[in-house]
Amino acid sequence: MYQLKSIVNKLEENLKEFNIFENVDIKICNEQKYQFQINNFVKYQKHEQINDIITSTIKIIEETDIINSFEVSDKNFINLEININKFQYTFKNIRKAIMVENQKNIILDYGGPNIGKPLHVGHLRSLNIGRSLYNINKLVGNKVTSDIHLGDWGMPVAQIISYMIVHKIDFEKITIDELEKIYPLSSSLYNDHDEFKESALKINKKLNENDKEIIDHWSRLKNVSIKAINQTLEILGHKFDLILGESDVNYLIPEMIESLLKKKKITNDNGAYVASLNTDPKILITKSDGSYLYITTDLATVINRKDKNFDTVLYVVDKRQSLHFNQLFKCIDYFGFDDANFEHIAFGTINDSMGNPFKTREGGTKKLIDLFKETKYYVKDINKNLDDPTVNKLANTILTFSDLITNRKTDYKFDLEKFSNISGKTGIYVQYALVRAKKLLNKSNLKLEKDFYITKLDEKDLNLIYSFMKFEIYFEQALNNSEPHHLADYLYELSNLYNSMYQSDNILENNDQEIMTNKLLVTSYFVDYSTLLMESLGIFPVDEM
RNA sequence: GCUCUCGUAGCUCAAAUGGAUAGAGCAACAGACUUCUAAUCUGUAGGUUAUAGGUUCGAGUCCUAUCGAGAGCGCCA
Numbered sequence: 001m002y003q004l005k006s007i008v009n010k011l012e013e014n015l016k017e018f019n020i021f022e023n024v025d026i027k028i029c030n031e032q033k034y035q036f037q038i039n040n041f042v043k044y045q046k047h048e049q050i051n052d053i054i055t056s057t058i059k060i061i062e063e064t065d066i067i068n069s070f071e072v073s074d075k076n077f078i079n080l081e082i083n084i085n086k087f088q089y090t091f092k093n094i095r096k097a098i099m100v101e102n103q104k105n106i107i108l109d110y111g112g113p114n115i116g117k118p119l120h121v122g123h124l125r126s127l128n129i130g131r132s133l134y135n136i137n138k139l140v141g142n143k144v145t146s147d148i149h150l151g152d153w154g155m156p157v158a159q160i161i162s163y164m165i166v167h168k169i170d171f172e173k174i175t176i177d178e179l180e181k182i183y184p185l186s187s188s189l190y191n192d193h194d195e196f197k198e199s200a201l202k203i204n205k206k207l208n209e210n211d212k213e214i215i216d217h218w219s220r221l222k223n224v225s226i227k228a229i230n231q232t233l234e235i236l237g238h239k240f241d242l243i244l245g246e247s248d249v250n251y252l253i254p255e256m257i258e259s260l261l262k263k264k265k266i267t268n269d270n271g272a273y274v275a276s277l278n279t280d281p282k283i284l285i286t287k288s289d290g291s292y293l294y295i296t297t298d299l300a301t302v303i304n305r306k307d308k309n310f311d312t313v314l315y316v317v318d319k320r321q322s323l324h325f326n327q328l329f330k331c332i333d334y335f336g337f338d339d340a341n342f343e344h345i346a347f348g349t350i351n352d353s354m355g356n357p358f359k360t361r362e363g364g365t366k367k368l369i370d371l372f373k374e375t376k377y378y379v380k381d382i383n384k385n386l387d388d389p390t391v392n393k394l395a396n397t398i399l400t401f402s403d404l405i406t407n408r409k410t411d412y413k414f415d416l417e418k419f420s421n422i423s424g425k426t427g428i429y430v431q432y433a434l435v436r437a438k439k440l441l442n443k444s445n446l447k448l449e450k451d452f453y454i455t456k457l458d459e460k461d462l463n464l465i466y467s468f469m470k471f472e473i474y475f476e477q478a479l480n481n482s483e484p485h486h487l488a489d490y491l492y493e494l495s496n497l498y499n500s501m502y503q504s505d506n507i508l509e510n511n512d513q514e515i516m517t518n519k520l521l522v523t524s525y526f527v528d529y530s531t532l533l534m535e536s537l538g539i540f541p542v543d544e545m
Numbered sequence: 546g547c548u549c550u551c552g553u554a555g556c557u558c559a560a561a562u563g564g565a566u567a568g569a570g571c572a573a574c575a576g577a578c579u580u581c582u583a584a585u586c587u588g589u590a591g592g593u594u595a596u597a598g599g600u601u602c603g604a605g606u607c608c609u610a611u612c613g614a615g616a617g618c619g620c621c622a
Contacts, residue, residue: 042564042602270619285619409551423584476561493569
């Protein structure tokens with residue numbers, strides 16, 4: 001809370017006088033008259049010096065000019081009424097208000113597509129959440145690097161190569177369409193036929209040993225695949241700072257294993273190496289044939305990133321992989337690889353209408369590009385006259401907003417018809433409110449330096465203004481918990497309140513200039529806030545609908 | 546079998562990390578358009594937060610048990 005920071009500091013200092021050391025939190029108040037409340041004092045009802053604490057607290061609040069009035073309830077809840085015109089400084093400088101004091105250096109590891117496989121529904125949440133967290137962290141001034149972390153190594157790749165060798169398919173002429181068909185075929189063959197499985201395992205070992213011929217095949221596959229992935233990413237509005245993959249750290253692994261062995265951090269277990277930790281299950285670091293696993297490359301990736309001095313490493317990955325990340329983080333700590341803050345930003349599955357998760361590995365899943373095209377039909381159904389760039393933006397809005405409106409940990413049902421609806425908590429709804437506001441503003445001659453005419457603000461205006469005041473709280477929540485849904489929900493709330501105000505009065509034809517100014521000022525702040533929220537979510541605002 | 550996650554309105558989801566009277570959206574019902582785009586708005590109804598205990602000033606949130614659902618569980622990623 002940018003403008004309330006000094007009072008929070010003073011209150012914390014004051015509490016120290018009574019040997020109470022804690023953070024004072026400004027929270028949202030449910031009551032009409034008051035916008036914020038402080039709950040820290042409730043728990044000290046029976047403190048022997050409670051009267052002195054409250055008295056000194058009241059004195060501090062009274063001296064703060066941004067607070068118009070306040071009340072202390074019988075249980076020592078403290079409610080604050082904010083001076084609207086004083087708070088306008090925040091409205092006008094919201095981008096400055098959300099900046100953090102201590103900037104962090106963060107890497108966001110998300111996306112994680114496999115080569116040979118198109119981006120599909122299973123990648124949607126990682127991409128959406130990752131992009132949003134990227135934007136949020138950028139906005140507060142953190143240094144952020146995104147890495148798509150390609151699955152371009154290991155068994156799946158070995159399976160494809162093996163399949164192509166067995167079926168004598170030309171590596172030089174392979175197209176993305178053929179490759180995408182081969183992926184599920186080779187995967188099921190691997191599971192069902194022992195002979196094929198053996199040959200794929202051999203290929204995998206050769207891959208790890210940098211066998212020239214296999215590497216040559218591999219690099220052709222990778223080129224074809226990356227091209228296709230990049231195309232889809234661009235259409236969906238995603239960009240990455242780094243397109244590194246598992247293959248980029250492969251060369252670090254032999255040395256890593258050797259050094260771990262020397263330090264006795266890993267032990268031989270039936271030919272495989274496991275971490276010398278007392279865990280159940282044991283943490284397998286390499287296979288018994290010496291080849292590498294998911295965790296092996298992930299550990300090497302940590303080593304590879306070490307010199308960038310990241311404070312925080314965020315992995316935006318499906319929650320079903322939490323055991324893997326648990327093991328990974330344990331190993332990083334035990335091996336002494338990096339003392340940065342590692343976090344698994346887990347998310348739930350997207351289910352179909354029957355409640356079953358979309359399958360990811362067996363093939364037959366809907367491609368993201370097809371989903372995008374399908375969504376475009378829904379958008380065109382709303383308005384046939386829209387130009388193509390606008391339709392694209394709106395289709396992406398639908399696919400982003402519907403995904404980010406739900407708490408990331410929750411599984412949710414994917415229902416495109418519902419998500420592309422014009423009313424309800426949808427991306428279309430929030431875009432529409434913003435378009436209305438922008439058009440209105442363009443028609444007016446608002447001078448932005450004006451203050452509100454406080455006595456002439458009506459209930460609809462006040463609802464919006466008070467809601468604007470909550471921006472920093474929701475933003476902080478989204479940032480601290482890596483949870484974009486707070487912002488999506490808040491964006492809907494603002495849009496809904498704006499539509500309500502817009503509807504209740506013909507603003508530009510209002511005879512009272514002061515009322516008109518009030519409403520235009522509110523409109524202008526709404527445009528700023530809505531645009532900023534969309535940016536945080538990875539949604540691109542449109543001008544026409 | 547072991548481990549983890551979850552159970553909130555008919556349906557889909559929230560709930561500021563323990564705060565005051567649990568909120569939205571769909572669907573349902575009743576209203577408002579010669580419009581700054583009704584692509585909207587206004588209102589009504591809908592709950593013993595799975596169940597039973599416990600912790601404290603205060604519990605959807607923490608602890609225990611039971612019931613129910615899902616996920617994961619060394620040579621896939």
